[in-house]
Amino acid sequence: MPESHPAPARFPVTVDVVALTVTDDVLKVLLITRLIEPFRGRLALPGGFVLAGEDLATAAGRELTEETGVVGVPGHLEQLGSYGPKGRDPRGDVLTVAHLLLAPNFPVLSAGSDAEHAAWYPVSQVLDGELQLAFDHERILVDALERAKSKLEYSPLGAAFCGDEFTIAQLRAVYEAVWGTRLDPRNFHRKATGTPGFLEDTGRMTTGDAGRPAALFRLAEAARQAAGQPVRAVLNPPLMRPRA
Template sequence: MVDESWSPPEVLVTVDLVILTLREASLHVLLVERGVEPYLGERALPGGFLNNAGEGIAEAAARELREEADLDGAQLHLEQLGTYGKPARDPRGRVISVAYLAIAPGLPEPVAGTDAAGAGWEPVEDVLAGRLGLAFDHRQIVADGVERARGKLEHTALATAFCGATFTIAELQQVYEAVWGVELDPRNFYRKVQKVPGFIESAGDERKATKGRPARLFRAGATTVLHPPLVRPDPATEEERQ
C-alpha cells in the first residue's frame, strides 16, 4: 500500500573543493574562513550551493573554482571525489555535498569568495592531525582527497599535475615525498621512474644549478597509467632504512 501522505524530504546540494598544491615542498590545501553562519569564523573547504536547478554538479564545481580560487577547471586536474550525506552533517538541514579534488602546481595566494571572510593555504598535515579544526565534515573530506591523491600517485601520472610544464626528477620526487609523507632515496626513485614507459619525457633542455651539474628537464609523457606502478613505501620501513 502506498502512503499518500508521504512526500520526499527537501534536500539541498552543495559542492566542496579539496584544492591541493605544493608550497615550500609541503602539501597544502586551500581553506576559507566562513563569513556566514553556521560555523561563522571557522575554517572550511571552499564551495557552495548549486546556483539553480539548471546548473549541473560539474558546472557548479567549475564555478566555485573560479569564484573561490580564481582557477580555470580546464587548466588543472579536477575530478569528482565523493558524495557526503550524513543526516546531521549540516545544521541547516539535509544537505548533500558532492566533493571534487583539484590539483595544480604553484598556485598563488587566494582571494576570499563572496561568503568567506578570508582564504589561505594550510598544511595538509595540520588538518589531518587535528591541529586545525574544520567546519562540517570537511576534515574527513580532506582526508579522503589526500588518500585519493596518494593512491593515484602509485598507478597514474597524477604527480605531474603538481609540477609545472617542465620539471626535474628532483622536483617530481618532491611531489611524491610531500603527498606520501615519506623520504625517498634519489637513486632508487630515478631508477623506478625511468622504468615506466611514457611517464615522463625529455624536454631537451637543462636547468642551471647553483652547485653541481645542471639538472635535466622533463615534461609529462603520454602515459596516464603507470606500468609498472610506483608502489608507495611503508613509512616505518623507510625510517628503518635511513
C-alpha cells in the same frame, strides 16, 4: 493495489573542493574562512550550493572562483565522492559532492562570496588538530588525501603538481610531500624514467642545486591530453609508496 512508494526527499546539494598543492616540499590545502553562519570564522573547504541547471564540475569551478579569486581550474579536477545528506549541516539535510583538485601552486587572489579569507595551509596542521575545519570537511580532506596518494601510485597525476616541465628531483618532492615519506633519489629516478608512457626527456637542462645542471622532463604524449593535462592513463608498473 500495490502500496505507493513514499515521496522522494528533497534537499539542497552543494559542492566542496579539496585543492592540494606542494610548495617548499610541503603538501598544502586551500581553505577559506567562513564569513557567514553556520561556523562563521571557522576554516572550511571552498564550496557552496549548486545552482539550478548547473552541472557539478561547473559548480565546483564557479565556487572556487567566487571564494578564492582563481579563474578557471588550474590543474586536474575530479569528483571525489558524496557526503550526507543527514547530520553534516546544522541547517538541515544537505548533500555535498566533493571534488579533488591537484594543481601547481597558484596565487589566491582574493576572498569573495561567503568567504572572509582564503589561503594555503599545511595539511599536517589539520591532521594534527592544530586547525579545526567546519562541517565534515576534515573527513572529506582525509578521503581526498588517500585518493591523491593512490593516484600517484597508478597514474601520471603526480606531474599535475608541477609545471609543464620539471626535474626528477622536483617530481620526487611531490611524491615525498603527498606520501609523507623520504624516497631514495636514485631508485625514484630509475622507476620514474623507466616506467613506459610516463615521462619523456625534453633535451633541455636547468641549473639545479649547487649549480649542477638537471635534465628537464615532461609528461609523455600517452599521458597528456591536448591541453597538456594528465589523463586517466595507468602506470605499469606502478610507483608504489613505501609501506610502514
